[in-house]
Amino acid sequence: MRNSTASILWILIFSFGILWVLADTQVFDALTVGPRSLGSVNGEAISLNEYNQRVNFYTEQYQQRTGGSVNPEMRATYENQAWEDLVAAELIQQKMNEIGITVTDNELLEMVTGENPAPFIRQQFQAEDGTIDRIALRAAIESPENSEAWIQVEQQLRDTRRQEKMSSYISSGLKVNSLEVRNEYIKENSYANIRYLRFPYADIPAEEITATEEELRAYYQDNQDRFERAETYRFRYVSWDKTPTAQDTTNIVNEVADLGRAFANAQDDSLFLDRYGSTVDYTGAYVPADEIREEYQPVVDLDVGEVSDVVMINGDPHVFKKVDQRGNEIKFGVLSYPVVADPIATIDRLAEQASEFEFYASSEGFMQEAERRELEVQEGTASKGSSFIPGIGQSQSTLRILESLSEDEISEPIETNNFFLVVQMIQKTPEGPRPFPEVRSQVETLVINEKRKNMMLERVQEMYQNNSGLEAIATASDKEIQEVQDLRMAATRIPDAGREVGVIGEIFDMEQGDLSEPIPGENGVYVIEVTELSEADPANITDTQRQQIQSRLEQQKFMAFNQVFLDQLKAEADIVDNRREMLQ
Structure with missing residues (x-):
């Protein structure tokens, strides 16, 4: 060692010099930052922004349709759907590029200013008589403040036209011939006793x-x-039940009781119930007293304008207000909230317990930490592609984590509709025939x-x-x-x-x-x-029947081919999924 000191010093000096240069180039930042995109399809990146936009679209649609919030499992389903949509869209785009499907500038101009413009243009610039307001259209095109918007519109029109061409390209090879129509007509119209x-x-x-x-x-x-099976997972897990506590129930009951007093003074009962998100819609209808459902009978004994005490129905608190009475008919409103676990006092506490368990289990051992905390360890199995997991139920979020874990790896906490889970992969079995x-x-x-x-x-x-x-x-x-x-x-x-x-x-x-x-x-x-x-005699088929049968068969062929076509593109593609690293 003493004889090699000079050589070692020179090696260290040289090494520090390289590290200094690399530090200036921020190469270590690049190494530690992780993946820069959510994933890729044949080298083409799928951005986190695209993904979030798609997920937000689905969740907003759900909230508008149901009026409720998206639970963890529904969100996991939408996240998976968003990923599949973006992968499919990129594969189709690449295939269109490969076979040379393009939209020329002249085609785009025709879609905007032609005799038969695209539906979007017609919708925006159609006059009362059904014609296109060409003056308004020209003014919108030439207006400087619309330049950015027109770039987006033109891109959308171009993409739509490419997709139409792609559909036509596929459909051209899926034509239904006259013999297929004839045979289908015979099948539909032949009978036997x-x-x-x-x-x-x-x-x-x-x-x-x-x-x-x-x-x-x-x-x-x-x-x-x-006896083929998909990739299967055997795992162990601990769970924390999200069932509302007694205190959660008391809090909801008190909240409904407090609102009940405000409900008594409300001038517009429909607006009040809507504003405070009652789970029972206000109809404003008069209902004969003897037809009011048994659980709602307390409203019968109220005075007009009076609000009842809290009544528990199927575990949820309700208060009733008699709005009006006309002879034997009663108009009433119902204020009710579901009893759910408190998002802070209960849910956050359970999430923290799950996170603490995962942290210590990763260093001390899963079984050891479960034993120290006196948690029951259960085992489960799941199969790739099937989000129903025995013992856990329907859980897309759990399946997605299982697909990404390696053997002995411990997951971060997983939130389902009813539990928090931390799982450890025991064994991954690849797809193939099951052993005899x-x-x-x-x-x-x-x-x-x-x-x-x-x-x-x-x-x-x-x-x-x-x-x-x-x-x-x-x-x-x-x-x-x-x-x-x-x-x-x-x-x-x-x-x-x-x-x-x-x-x-x-x-x-x-x-x-x-x-x-x-x-x-x-x-x-x-x-x-x-x-x-x-x-059936095929000579009796009408033109209308022939067109209907042909259209239906072509649609069936198109749908079946599309799925096979997309599955084939996926099988041949290099798809990189960085969701676990990017979204954890």
Whole structure:
């Protein structure tokens, strides 16, 4: 060491020099700041601002529609939807660029000043006689103070036109031909009357069927695609219940009682209830006293203008005001608030407890900290893409955290509608076929069901060969013949028999008066007699019907293709999701 001192000093001097230069370039700030965007799609950034705007749009729409606030789970759902929307929009934009879908300046000019302008322009500048006010339009275009607004309008019009072109591009390959229209018309307008015998597979007792281990393993090997699973998560968690405390209930009751006194003096009852956010809307209608619901009966004994004491209904406090009385009819208002956990005294306290637990569990150990705090540790499982989690319920926020955790990692506190949770990932299992031991009982059920179907088909075939006609088979099997009138070819269910698409297809391959051989269906084996068959004549289709069928089929094709198209784009894309780092 002593002999190497000079060399070490020079290395240190050189290293400090590099660090000094790097500090001047703020490279360390760049390294510590984390991701600069919410994510990216094939290298194109998705900004946090775009994401927040989309989430805010959804939450505002919800509040306008319901009048209520967005709970944690609803917000998590909207956040996930906003992300999916932005990813899809970027993928579509990139695909349009790839195939060269553009909007020229001349097209844009036509959308603004042409004979048939875009709907937005028509909406803004339409005169009373339905024509476009060209003078007002020209003035708006030439006005200097509108220059920034017109840039945004033009961009929006350009984007809309590109999307229309993209839809047309896709639709052009999804045209419905005349044969498809003809076949759909026949399916919708062909009917049959039938008599049938049904032999449910369940009539064969399970104890009559055995399956060997070799049969089970062979079935598993041949049908592994039936046992595919999504990525799954096994985790442990502790929770803090957000149920309102007794003090929370007392506070809400006192608040309603205090407002009840102001309610008695209100001049405009509808405005009062709306202003203070009563959960019961004011109708202003007169209701006969004997038709007032039982819980609201206290209003009957009040004087006009009087307000009742607090009445608890389904755990929530209510006060009633008799607004007016006309003979036996009463007009009244109801002031009520739901009992919820206090956002500060209860919710903030629980959130703080969850945060403290997460902090110490990350350093001391999850199980050790749970034991120290005497918290019950529970285990759960979840699957990617399924927001219902046994033991927790519907929770998009919990699923999103689970998808991002690595094994043994502890999450930050998760707020659901009913709990605060802190979870620790135990095991992540990638997607793929479930191991045979895990699905053995399921395989056994499937094998037994297959054997049951084959056994029932053999029995019915034997009865069919030994008896002539539906009545004879019914007598031999001690079954009752069932009848169905006007069974449509496009139907998917046979009345009293369940979903049987394949069997219905077989019926319409028969001739009137025919008796079928045994037909294996989804739920049983059928022997069917067609007593009447009315097959539609495609020559009778009208132009209106043809257009309606073609439009519906094209729409169905378009919707189905769009989903497959988008799924394919996602599968091929490099999608980076930084939401956990950016939003935590």
